[in-house]
Amino acid sequence: MxxxxxxxxxxxxxxxxxxxxxxxxxxxxxxxxxxxxxxxxxxxxxxxxxxxxxxxxxxxxxxxxxxxxxxxxxxxxxxxxxISSKPTHLKITQNLKAEHNKILEQKRLEDSRNELNKSLEQGIIDQAKRDQKLTEEFKDDESREKVQSEINSMRAKTALKAKVSDFSLNDGHMKILLIMSEKNGISSAKELVNSSGFKYIKSQHLINQLLENDYLSIYNTNYGGGDFQYKLTDKAMKEIVESGLAD
Known part of the structure; x- marks a missing residue:
């Protein structure tokens, strides 16, 4: 039962x-x-x-x-x-495509980096060959040192020009130049830092960049109280006029 x-x-x-x-x-x-x-x-x-x-x-x-x-x-x-598996499948496909694109981009960057390293290495090799050739052609020490000094000077100038050409003024630089313009092109270091509105480290960094790229020059190192003065260069004045900061 x-x-x-x-x-x-x-x-x-x-x-x-x-x-x-x-x-x-x-x-x-x-x-x-x-x-x-x-x-x-x-x-x-x-x-x-x-x-x-x-x-x-x-x-x-x-x-x-x-x-x-x-x-x-x-x-x-x-x-x-x-139907419920379609979104999951699409998500997986999208993730795989993103990962694939990431791998391709990494490979492209690696190839570019390898190409750059190859170019730099070739430049070093060529420079070493030229230096060796210079040593072989100029037996006299004085002549060889003179030519080597001229070549080194030329290389330094070329490197400096390349560095300067890569520099571009930003809003912080333009603010420093505007302050200098309002002070008739000459300002003490302390006044310039205090008037910039930036913290000391940032102000000094901007000023150093302007000095390195020939927008400012040191005008007076004995201004008083351990301070000194900066002066606008002709290059800076031209930039101020062309940008419309000086009316």
């Missing part, structure tokens, strides 16, 4: 049976509602139920909808999984 009840219990718990039961209620909800909740006699309720239900609504339609559910549910589940 226990086996029979267990078998019945497993059938009842089956999702197919549950869907069949839901289908039958859906097709016959009005007669079932009347049968359970109407205030009339039991005979009247049963009679109403019999009149408004039949084999089709009680068995055939629910069984048909259950079979349809059995056939369609796996496909609906598959479609649901496929």
């Amino acid at each position: 226990k086996d029979i009840f267990d078998a019945i219990d497993s059938r009842i718990k089956s999702p197919v049976f549950g869907y069949f039961l839901l289908s039958m209620i859906a097709f016959n909800w009005k007669p079932i509602f009347f049968l359970i909740f109407d205030d009339g006699s039991v005979v009247d309720r049963i009679t109403y139920f019999d009149e408004h239900t039949n084999f089709l609504t009680l068995f055939l339609y629910p069984i048909g909808s259950t079979f349809l559910y059995i056939l369609c549910y796996p496909w609906i589940q598959y479609a649901s999984i496929w």
Whole structure:
């Protein structure tokens, strides 16, 4: 007997049976509602139920909808999984593309760096060859040292020009030049730092850059109290006029 009840219990718990039961209620909800909740006699309720239900609504339609559910549910589940997996797939693809582009960019930068190093190494080799040739051609120490000194001076000037050409004035530099312009082109170091509105380290850094790139020059080293004066160069005056800072 226990086996029979267990078998019945497993059938009842089956999702197919549950869907069949839901289908039958859906097709016959009005007669079932009347049968359970109407205030009339039991005979009247049963009679109403019999009149408004039949084999089709009680068995055939629910069984048909259950079979349809059995056939369609796996496909609906598959479609649901496929749709939900698309965003994940797109995200993974996007991450892979980003990683691929990152690797390509790193390779490009590495190739550029290798090319630059190769060019620098070749320049060092060529310079060493020229120095060796100079040593071989000029046997006299004095002549060789003179020529080497001239070459070193030329190289230093070339390096300085390259450094200067890479320099460009920013807003901080222009503010320093404007202050100098308002002070008729000459200002003490302390006045210039105090008037800049920047902290001391930044002000001094900007001033040093202007000195290195020939926008300022040291005018008076004995101004008083251990202070000294800066002066605008012709290059700075030209920049101030062309930029419209001096009316």
